[in-house]
Structure formats: C-alpha cells, structure tokens
Amino acid sequence: MMPGHDKRPHRRRWTSSCIRSPVQEVHAPRIWPSDVVRFYTRGNHQRPTADNAAQNRDVPMPSTTDSPTGEPLHRRRPQRLKVQNFFVSQDGVAAGEDQTLERPFGHVDPGPLTQWAGATDSWPNRTDPGGSRGVDDHIVRDFTHNIGAEIMGSHKFSPFRGPWTSEDWKGWWGDDPPFRTPVFVLTHHLRPSFSLSDTTFHFLDASPSEALRIAMDAAQGKDVRLGGGVTTVLEFLEAGLVEDLHIAVAPHDIGSGLRLWTSPTDFEDRFHHESVLSPSGMEHHFFWR
Ligand SMILES: NC(=O)c1ccc[n+]([C@@H]2O[C@H](COP(=O)([O-])OP(=O)(O)OC[C@H]3O[C@@H](n4cnc5c(N)ncnc54)[C@H](OP(=O)(O)O)[C@@H]3O)[C@@H](O)[C@H]2O)c1
Secondary structure (H helix, E strand, C coil), X not given: CCCCCCCCXXXXXXXXXXXXXXXXXXXXXXXXXHHHHHHHCCCCCCCCCHHHHHXXXXXXXXXXXXXXXXXXXXXXXXXXXXXXXXXXXXXXXXXXXXXXXXXXXXXXXXXXXXXXXXXXXXXXXXXXXXXXXXXXXXXXXXXXXXXXXXXXXHHHHXXXXXXXXXXXXXXXXXCCCCCCCEEEEECCCCCCCEXXXXXXXXEECCCHHHHHXXXXXXXXXCEEEECCCHHHHHHHHHCCCCCEEEXXXXXCCCCCCEECCCCHHHHCCCCEEEEEECCCCCEEEEEEC
C-alpha cells in the first residue's frame, strides 16, 4: 500500500475532505445581500405551477451577458486549464502499454474504469432511459460546461507512431466526435487540420505553454480541457499549467501500465484537494489552485 493512500474502497460514504497546503488560501468572494436577492428573485427556480407559469414566461433565462456591465459572465474570470473525468485504477494506472488499433488503452481493459460514467443518465452514448442521476451523473454532465477547446496528446488521438503514412485516420470517435470545439493534438508529426461534424482537429508541435496560449485563444474566453493521455497530463502538470483536475479512482488495482501518480497525495503540494466516494465505488478526487 502506498503511504497515505487507504485502499479500502468503502471506507467513507458521502463524505468529503479538504486538505490545504499552508501556502494556499481559499479566497471566498464577498456575496452582497443584493446578489442573494437578485438570485432568488430571478423566477427560474420557481416550480412551474399554474399560478406562476404565465409569470415565468416573462422571466428571462440566465444570460451570458447578465452582468452589471453587460460583459459576458464567462469572461469575468480568467480562463482555466482543466483535466476532467480522468480515470485511474486504485494504484494510479490510467492506460496500458502496447496500444494498438484494436486496444486503444493497450493491455488495460477500460471497462471497469469507465463503467461509472456509462451508467449515468448524462452519458452521451446512452440510448435507453434509466441512468443514475447522482454524483457520477453530475460529474459527467459537467464535462462540456464552459469548455471552448481541448488539448490532447497524439497517442490519445491515434495508435500510430512516427510520420503519417496516410491521413485517413480521423481519431477513434467516428463521424461525430464528442468534443464539439477545436481540438489541438500535440505531435511531432504535423498534418493538415480537418473537421468532423462540430469538431475541428488541429495538429501542433509546440511547448505546453505555447499550445495552451493557442488553445485559450481558440476557446474565446471559455476554459480549455486537457484531455490526456497520461504523458501529456504529466507534461502540463510539470509545467505548472493545470488549474483543475478531476480524477476518478476505481476501487481496484491494475499493477502495471502508464501511471498518473503513486497516490492522490502526490499533488497536494500544488493543489487544494477534496474527494468524495460515490455509491458506484468510484472515489472522485478534485484538485484546484
Ligand atoms: N485514463 C484516462 O482517463 C485517459 C484519458 C485519455 C487517454 N487515455 C489513454 O492514454 C493513452 C495515451 O497516453 P500516452 O501517455 O501514451 O500518450 P499521450 O499523452 O496521448 O501522447 C503523448 C505523445 O504526444 C506527443 N506530444 C506530447 N506533448 C508534445 C509536445 N509538447 N510537442 C509535440 N508532441 C507532443 C508525442 O507524440 P509524437 O512524438 O509521437 O508526436 C508524445 O509521445 C492511451 O491509451 C489513451 O487511450 C487515458
């Protein structure tokens, strides 16, 4: 067992912990009474009863330009680089070695690491009703929230190595990739950009900070997702560029493979840290700075 990493999967239920390094302070914004009144008088929180239905029709939905200055709300805070829904085994393995066309995760079976997401109501590929609507669902639902671009490594994009011998490969995701934003694939082997449905893939040979600058520009004020794989996440962490991480830890070990960490405590020197154990058995770890 890694020091500080309790491996018992069901040690806590619905609890959270917050561990802060001494140099970090949480800055709580001051909430003015007028903000509270404004929030609760918007009308959108009201139940659509017969009495208020007509009234609600005239209440504007929250708007991205609803700030006192008319400035879009998402521009009122700096853009962030986020890792979302990144799954690892209890011993920190995020992917297997020996990736092939048939096995995008190499020797690791991604099923047990991802089934929590597939079981939710918000899972994009869900065709039948009845998915879970608890904490896992909230996390899956948040995946696209305020994301304007993604950065990924070339092995997340493709199983091929070295210079492209053909440009037929368009990623693992079919004709309708789930990103719906510009996606910047980091690679030493460039090729022309292309679009599939609402997603455009661009190929970049750039340092992490340069790639982030380009992706932030493309995201037009929204946040940028760092989509993996393991090498790329570690590279951006090493460069100090990641601001939020959500890591979903499965309750079993894999043993060997590409490892994100030895224990969640590895990141506590740089990030605030909270975790919550879902009834699915996944322990969700949130890091931010
Ligand atoms: N657990 C999860 O949630 C999760 C999420 C996403 C992906 N994955 C899995 O992770 C595995 C891929 O991870 P990985 O660590 O092998 O590879 P990766 O991070 O996807 O890609 C690494 C490669 O990207 C290119 N690259 C990265 N930074 C670069 C830079 N600054 N400039 C130019 N090129 C750069 C290099 O490839 P070249 O030199 O070949 O161009 C490098 O070898 C796959 O099995 C994938 O399915 C897991």
